[in-house]
Amino acid sequence: MQQIYEQAQTGPQKEKTTMTFKGSYTVCVTPFTAEGAVDLQALKSYVDWQIEEGVHGLIPLGSTGEFLSLTRDERTAVAETVIRQADGRVPVLIGTAAEWTDEAVDLSKEAETLGADGVMLVPPYYSSPTDAELVVHFTRVAEAISIPVMLYNNPFTANVDLSADLVGRLSEVDNISYIKDTSKNVHRVTELLEACQGRMTVFAGYYPWESYLAGAEGYSSVMSNIAPKLSAEMFDKTVDGSGQGRDLYVKSLPLINALAGDLYVSATKAAMKMIGRSMGDPRPPRLPLPEAKRAELEGTLRTLGFIA
Numbered sequence: 001m002q003q004i005y006e007q008a009q010t011g012p013q014k015e016k017t018t019m020t021f022k023g024s025y026t027v028c029v030t031p032f033t034a035e036g037a038v039d040l041q042a043l044k045s046y047v048d049w050q051i052e053e054g055v056h057g058l059i060p061l062g063s064t065g066e067f068l069s070l071t072r073d074e075r076t077a078v079a080e081t082v083i084r085q086a087d088g089r090v091p092v093l094i095g096t097a098a099e100w101t102d103e104a105v106d107l108s109k110e111a112e113t114l115g116a117d118g119v120m121l122v123p124p125y126y127s128s129p130t131d132a133e134l135v136v137h138f139t140r141v142a143e144a145i146s147i148p149v150m151l152y153n154n155p156f157t158a159n160v161d162l163s164a165d166l167v168g169r170l171s172e173v174d175n176i177s178y179i180k181d182t183s184k185n186v187h188r189v190t191e192l193l194e195a196c197q198g199r200m201t202v203f204a205g206y207y208p209w210e211s212y213l214a215g216a217e218g219y220s221s222v223m224s225n226i227a228p229k230l231s232a233e234m235f236d237k238t239v240d241g242s243g244q245g246r247d248l249y250v251k252s253l254p255l256i257n258a259l260a261g262d263l264y265v266s267a268t269k270a271a272m273k274m275i276g277r278s279m280g281d282p283r284p285p286r287l288p289l290p291e292a293k294r295a296e297l298e299g300t301l302r303t304l305g306f307i308a
Contacts, residue, residue: 023056032280061095168195209249
């Protein structure tokens with residue numbers, strides 16, 4: 001498997017390495033048993049499968065991982081399991097978002113202690129913070145840890161949009177060096193790169209191929225839960241200049257679109273069950289995918305050859 005990261009010493013004062021994150025990173029679902037408990041054995045198997053299929057990195061405990069529906073102990077167990085099972089084979093970034101800054105700091109420090117390579121944080125998702133409050137929030141997290149922070153801009157769920165100007169200011173803070181942008185505005189990639197002047201690496205949340213062409217160096221991929229190899233190959237074939245990346249992207253679009261929207265967690269888990277890798281149902285208040293949507297999704301997976 002091609003390793004899409006580089007290791008470099010951060011300096012004599014820190015006995016650790018940092019990684020340059022690039023490629024297709026799976027935003028991992030959290031598996032549940034039939035009784036609704038977190039299934040750590042299924043999670044271990046899932047991590048091995050993802051790595052064997054060629055993913056370039058893993059991001060558990062993001063929105064797709066239902067982090068808001070997990071207890072604090074469950075979040076710790078999921079983070080520890082993914083980090084240990086990956087065992088350095090690919091980078092692992094832990095979602096450490098919280099509404100309260102102190103809690104986000106604690107979760108991020110814990111992730112670093114567990115061995116995470118980085119953390120990812122969506123803005124506080126209820127308080128609709130101002131730019132000044134966001135600067136305080138993210139800076140406090142970044143100053144509390146020595147591993148990289150990936151900002152997660154998702155205005156559709158967090159109620160705030162991290163503008164390019166704001167991200168440019170945040171990029172001047174040590175450790176804030178990545179952003180996942182899910183604004184659905186591909187031009188935002190260009191704006192971010194201009195505002196950050198080389199201090200920030202952009203990951204696409206939507207439209208990966210167009211974002212790669214605009215300068216994004218990664219894709220925080222929901223589709224990779226079902227098609228990790230296809231998602232990774234799309235990145236590889238785009239950056240190698242062979243021209244095959246667009247063909248793989250066009251092939252992937254029906255699946256990307258089928259997993260988008262308000263039912264993205266339910267759709268992703270339904271798709272995984274259809275391909276023979278059940279991760280259980282989502283936790284309430286989410287419900288299993290409605291039957292009409294299931295039929296559409298099954299048709300998409302059949303067309304792509306993921307189910308017979």
